[in-house]
Amino acid sequence: MNELFYNRPQVDLVSESACLLRFSDAVNNETADRISIVAKALRELPGIVDLIPSYTTLLTVFDADHYDRFAIVARIRQLIEQLDYDEKQLSAVRxxxxxxxxxxxxxxxxxxxxxxxxxxxxxxxxxxxxxxxxxxxxxxxxxxxxxxxxxxxxxxxxxxxxxxxxxxxxxxxxxxxxxxxxxxxxxxxxxxxxxxxxxxxxxxxxxxxxxxxxxxxxxxxxxxxxxxxxxxxxxx
Missing domain, CATH: 2.40.100.10 (Cyclophilin-like)
Incomplete structure (x- = not known):
């Protein structure tokens, strides 16, 4: 596995309808690459209603009315664990x-x-x-x-x-x-x-x-x- 994804983001619930993914303390292209790849994957996850990237974090907002917050955070963690680094994903950066x-x-x-x-x-x-x-x-x-x-x-x-x-x-x-x-x-x-x-x-x-x-x-x-x-x- 490429070392880009060796350190998985930390996932913390910050409200009843949002969790915060913390990727790094460093503001650089590597961190931005990781955020982009994870955000792209999370957009396909049912229940996600908004993704707000920042320098080293990704705020993930979900539909708390129809999805259990603990279940969806568990699904987010599972999805992140299954992700692998793919150069093709970065080449598609707009x-x-x-x-x-x-x-x-x-x-x-x-x-x-x-x-x-x-x-x-x-x-x-x-x-x-x-x-x-x-x-x-x-x-x-x-x-x-x-x-x-x-x-x-x-x-x-x-x-x-x-x-x-x-x-x-x-x-x-x-x-x-x-x-x-x-x-x-x-x-x-x-x-x-x-x-x-x-x-x-x-x-x-x-x-x-x-x-x-x-x-x-x-x-x-x-x-x-x-x-x-x-x-x-x-x-x-």
């Missing part, structure tokens, strides 16, 4: 490509980030867009995916004073993570660009473009391409 305009009108913190990292703006853009990220967690607002890890040289602190309004589609970095704001909200991350892509579709079954476990890449686009794709330059 990749989401997000076009980004890294321009001063939509990336007001780009120069400040460049100064902090002692790099040029072009180097910041290149490093950010050349990295493949993993959606470790979804939260804060619907569709907000916490993506990691950014290259170490791009680790920057959050802003001392958060903005009261971050425009829709803003691409930002903070500490080891990057993210796209799927709606207009307050925010304290360093904003370096904007995407014209819609991150949340309230009429779709999946709701959010980026799901937990997805890999995400950013691809630079020009100002003209951004506007042609429906992007707007207002908001600041």
């Amino acid at each position: 990749e989401v490509v997000i076009p980004v305009y890294y321009g001063p009108e939509v990336g007001p913190d780009l120069d400040e980030v460049a100064q902090h990292c002692r790099l040029s703006v072009n180097e910041i853009i290149s490093l950010h867009s050349d990295t493949s990220y993993r959606a470790y967690a979804i939260g804060f607002t619907p569709g907000f995916a916490f993506l990691g890890n950014t290259p170490e040289v791009l680790h920057v602190p959050r802003k001392n004073t958060p903005r009261l309004k971050v425009p829709l589609g803003s691409v930002a970095i903070a500490e080891r993570q990057t993210a796209v704001y799927p709606s207009v909200t307050p925010g304290g991350w360093q904003i370096i660009g904007r995407t014209p892509v819609t991150l949340v579709d309230w009429s779709s079954e999946s709701l959010a473009l980026i799901q937990g476990g997805d890999t995400v890449r950013f691809t630079p686009i020009s100002r003209a391409e951004f506007i042609a794709m429906g992007g707007t330059l207002d908001g600041f």
Whole structure:
């Protein structure tokens, strides 16, 4: 058996209708791989109504009205024991490509980030867009995916004073993570660009473009391409 699954997640009841699977203390791709494979298997288990992945855990919500919680937790443990590592499952991990305009009108913190990292703006853009990220967690607002890890040289602190309004589609970095704001909200991350892509579709079954476990890449686009794709330059 591959050592990826040598350590099985710890399964604990946390309410009458949910249990928490704890996989590791380490936030990395290996942990994300394990969460993705287990989540995929649990989706086929009768009685499961929701799965909420986070950095190192998977909250599993079940139908407590029709299923005994102890019986379903026992079934979850049994399913996990039967799982084996399969490279084909990881090769099927979905990749989401997000076009980004890294321009001063939509990336007001780009120069400040460049100064902090002692790099040029072009180097910041290149490093950010050349990295493949993993959606470790979804939260804060619907569709907000916490993506990691950014290259170490791009680790920057959050802003001392958060903005009261971050425009829709803003691409930002903070500490080891990057993210796209799927709606207009307050925010304290360093904003370096904007995407014209819609991150949340309230009429779709999946709701959010980026799901937990997805890999995400950013691809630079020009100002003209951004506007042609429906992007707007207002908001600041």
